[in-house]
Amino acid sequence: MIAPERVYPQLKNWILAALPPDEYERLSPHMEYVQLPHGQVLIEHGEPILFVYFPNDALISLVTQLSDGATVEAGVAGREGMVGLPVVLGGDSTPMQSVVQIPGTAIKIKARVIRDAFNRGGALHSRLLGYAHALFVEVAQSAACNAHHHLDERLARWLLTSSDAVEAEELPLTQEFIATMMGVRRAGVTCAALTLREAGLIIYNRGHIKILDRDGLEAAACECYRAIKAQFKTLMGNGK
Amino acid sequence: MSNSEKPQPPTSQNRLLAALPGKEYELLAPHMQRVSFEQGQSIYEPNEPIEDAYFPLNGVISMLITTQDGSSVEIGLVGREGFVGYQPLLGMKSAPNGAITQIPGFSLKIKSKMLKEAFDRGGRLQALLQRHIQSQIVQMAQGAACNRLHEVNERLARWLLMMHDRADSDKLPLTHEFLSQMLGANRATVSLTAGIFQQAELIRYARGTVTILNREGLENIACECYGVVKAEFDRSFDI
Numbered sequence: 001m002i003a004p005e006r007v008y009p010q011l012k013n014w015i016l017a018a019l020p021p022d023e024y025e026r027l028s029p030h031m032e033y034v035q036l037p038h039g040q041v042l043i044e045h046g047e048p049i050l051f052v053y054f055p056n057d058a059l060i061s062l063v064t065q066l067s068d069g070a071t072v073e074a075g076v077a078g079r080e081g082m083v084g085l086p087v088v089l090g091g092d093s094t095p096m097q098s099v100v101q102i103p104g105t106a107i108k109i110k111a112r113v114i115r116d117a118f119n120r121g122g123a124l125h126s127r128l129l130g131y132a133h134a135l136f137v138e139v140a141q142s143a144a145c146n147a148h149h150h151l152d153e154r155l156a157r158w159l160l161t162s163s164d165a166v167e168a169e170e171l172p173l174t175q176e177f178i179a180t181m182m183g184v185r186r187a188g189v190t191c192a193a194l195t196l197r198e199a200g201l202i203i204y205n206r207g208h209i210k211i212l213d214r215d216g217l218e219a220a221a222c223e224c225y226r227a228i229k230a231q232f233k234t235l236m237g238n239g240k
Numbered sequence: 241m242s243n244s245e246k247p248q249p250p251t252s253q254n255r256l257l258a259a260l261p262g263k264e265y266e267l268l269a270p271h272m273q274r275v276s277f278e279q280g281q282s283i284y285e286p287n288e289p290i291e292d293a294y295f296p297l298n299g300v301i302s303m304l305i306t307t308q309d310g311s312s313v314e315i316g317l318v319g320r321e322g323f324v325g326y327q328p329l330l331g332m333k334s335a336p337n338g339a340i341t342q343i344p345g346f347s348l349k350i351k352s353k354m355l356k357e358a359f360d361r362g363g364r365l366q367a368l369l370q371r372h373i374q375s376q377i378v379q380m381a382q383g384a385a386c387n388r389l390h391e392v393n394e395r396l397a398r399w400l401l402m403m404h405d406r407a408d409s410d411k412l413p414l415t416h417e418f419l420s421q422m423l424g425a426n427r428a429t430v431s432l433t434a435g436i437f438q439q440a441e442l443i444r445y446a447r448g449t450v451t452i453l454n455r456e457g458l459e460n461i462a463c464e465c466y467g468v469v470k471a472e473f474d475r476s477f478d479i
Contacts, residue, residue, distance in 0.1 A: 064381045064382055064385035067464050070389055071385075072389060074381035074384040074385070085377075086374050088370075089370045089371055089373060090371035090374065091371060091475070094374075094378060119362075126331055129329070129330040130330060130331050132330055132373060133330040135377060136335075136373065136376065137337070139380040139381050139384060140303070140305055140336075141336070143380045143384040143387055144305035144387075145384075146385075147313045147387035147388075147425075148307055148311065148424055149307075182388075183385060223307065234332075
């Protein structure tokens with residue numbers, strides 16, 4: 001078998017990249033590299049989950065969808081995670097939707113295959129459980145944040161989180177998409193973005209936002225950014 | 241009446257424990273100890289080591305996030321359908337959120353170390369607890385949307401129904417201050433909304449006790465989040 005590093009030098013997904021060789025080799029015949037375009041729905045709420053996705057450099061929003069069509073993001077999954085956690089925790093479907101926020105690659109695996117591998121225990125099992133905890137913390141923090149923090153702070157946090165996940169300062173995102181994810185009106189995002197731009201923290205034009213002053217943006221973000229980041233740092237630091 | 245004088249609920253009242261096969265339950269039982277919590281009692285402090293898990297038999301536990309300005313927002317409720325102290329099962333020692341007793345009651349307490357040993361053996365216990373953690377994530381994600389988009393009256397109705405489902409009584413010991421903290425909403429708005437519910441004879445509110453008078457009426461007002469989360473927890477026992 002060809003070593004995966006040679007074929008895909010950019011295998012960045014934290015859960016897969018550091019699996020012990022025997023676990024990796026059992027899974028690798030079932031791995032499919034896929035390109036995920038912006039806006040693609042990977043898991044539809046209430047529908048059976050047939051595949052899981054390990055983002056490599058794509059970023060996926062985990063979204064609660066309300067019956068009137070309104071959506072609010074509760075968390076994101078990037079290279080530290082897996083989209084389709086209900087499959088291993090024991091559900092065939094979920095009320096949440098997973099939609100591609102920043103396009104990129106991911107490794108796609110059949111739900112049945114990952115469930116069997118998870119149930120065998122080992123590093124995959126403990127990493128996915130650790131990820132479940134980090135996601136739990138992220139979603140909890142988002143719930144509090146949405147009730148409590150101002151839009152400017154939330155936008156700053158949101159941009160930093162996305163930027164960290166894809167390791168880029170420039171994000172291919174429209175204000176409309178951001179408004180949908182944050183559960184606010186487009187005008188609200190425009191106003192908050194203007195505040196951040198006037199402070200010299202970001203610039204933006206059609207469909208792109210660029211972070212100019214990271215430290216400044218961190219200072220402008222609510223505490224939730226640091227709280228969630230610390231949790232993922234702990235997780236990934238414990239991982240080896 | 242203090243907890244020690246109250247009738248003792250049977251162990252089978254916790255739905256997770258009740259769903260275990262006899263053999264698995266018998267392995268856990270010698271390590272579980274009945275404890276009672278008073279209203280407002282802290283169960284976990286944020287970022288402190290978690291050494292015990294609790295399976296409520298009655299009463300309600302709130303999971304809270306405290307923000308830097310000192311205010312708390314509830315992120316989830318746990319009653320006899322669940323347990324608290326899942327973190328050590330996932331390999332973590334603590335969590336940034338805390339937990340307090342919302343409605344006093346009894347829980348079965350077990351050392352996290354013992355529970356983790358049983359969990360790592362697999363079986364139905366592992367399946368049920370993992371599935372329950374997934375439902376908790378859904379509960380919080382729904383809350384993230386609900387806190388953002390739904391009106392205080394819908395959220396108050398939802399929250400009262402969630403409490404009522406988990407309490408043994410129509411009488412819920414709750415102050416307005418506590419309610420507004422739980423909903424992450426302005427106290428005056430919550431008081432006003434509770435006043436409207438009282439005028440509509442949905443609830444009666446007196447001296448720190450909310451009595452549920454018309455459950456169906458509250459169900460009509462509550463946002464869809466009530467049904468979504470309830471269905472998710474109910475489904476979690478189907479595995």
